[in-house]
Amino acid sequence: MDGGITDEESSCNRGSYRCVRLGGGLIPATLNPQITYAQKYSFKKNKVVISDINIKITKVSFYNGLTADDKKLIVFDYEITNKTNKQIDAIAGWQAVFKAYQSNPNTAGELTVGALPADTSEQILNDQTQTIKKGGTVHCRAAYELASDTKNVTLKAYKGDGGRYLGKHVYKIGTFQDQEFDAGVN
Numbered sequence: 001m002d003g004g005i006t007d008e009e010s011s012c013n014r015g016s017y018r019c020v021r022l023g024g025g026l027i028p029a030t031l032n033p034q035i036t037y038a039q040k041y042s043f044k045k046n047k048v049v050i051s052d053i054n055i056k057i058t059k060v061s062f063y064n065g066l067t068a069d070d071k072k073l074i075v076f077d078y079e080i081t082n083k084t085n086k087q088i089d090a091i092a093g094w095q096a097v098f099k100a101y102q103s104n105p106n107t108a109g110e111l112t113v114g115a116l117p118a119d120t121s122e123q124i125l126n127d128q129t130q131t132i133k134k135g136g137t138v139h140c141r142a143a144y145e146l147a148s149d150t151k152n153v154t155l156k157a158y159k160g161d162g163g164r165y166l167g168k169h170v171y172k173i174g175t176f177q178d179q180e181f182d183a184g185v186n
Contacts, residue, residue, distance in 0.1 A: 043157035043167035050159050050166075053093050054081045058139075062146075062176045063117045071145040072176055073114050074100070074153050079139055082132035090128045090140035096161040100144045101154045111144040111153070118179040149173060 042049050046057040059077035064070075076098075082088045100111040116125070120141055127138045146153070150173060157166040 041159050041164070041166055043169070046169065048097055048157050048166065050097070052082070052084050052086055052160075053088060053097070054083065055079070055093065055097060060171055060174070061117075062174045063143075064176045064178050066118065066179050071114065071147075072149050073117060073143045074111075074146055074171065074173075075117055075141055075143045076155070077139070077141050079137050080132065081137040082134055085134050087131045089131055090138045091142075093132075094140065094142050097157050097159075098142070099156050099158070101156065102147045102151045103154075104147065109147065111147065114143040114145040116141050116143050146173075149176070 040049070040051065048055045056079045057076050058079060061075045061077070063073040063075060065072060076094075078090075078094065080088075080090050080093045082093075095113075101109045102111060103109055124140055128140050130138070132138050144153070152173065153171045154168050155171065156168045158164065159166055
């Protein structure tokens with residue numbers, strides 16, 4: 001080979017895709033494992049897709065604390081689907097993928113997981129620690145204590161605990177709603 005472009009390379013590199021050399025042959029770049037990673041693992045439009053689970057954020061809410069001493073919360077309502085036979089529950093799945101932050105001049109600003117608000121349904125409370133069957137979907141919530149009630153919250157997604165960074169979404173602080181505590185007294 002004289003270092004020039006072969007007929008195979010010339011025909012492959014026309015159109016809307018490029019080709020890469022793999023194992024002595026040329027393949028469309030869309031089949032390159034480095035390129036398909038972004039398609040297989042992503043955090044786009046409030047949805048995380050990884051090999052084991054999908055998580056879709058369906059609602060973001062802001063709550064005042066139950067008492068004046070309690071911190072305000074950001075609450076993410078989400079659906080989580082188990083795509084494997086692995087034992088995955090809604091809480092472990094969320095915590096393996098997401099970390100929440102608020103800007104802080106001295107530290108990383110990672111937010112502390114908070115208690116779920118008083119209006120969380122019994123169904124969510126019951127399902128959150130149950131193993132999700134393969135193909136099953138569970139509705140759940142995650143709450144974080146806010147360090148500031150004015151600074152945006154950045155939610156970062158990773159491919160599992162300690163895994164590769166997938167992306168982030170920034171959520172502006174919204175209107176805070178009061179929690180209504182039902183003590184079961186009529």
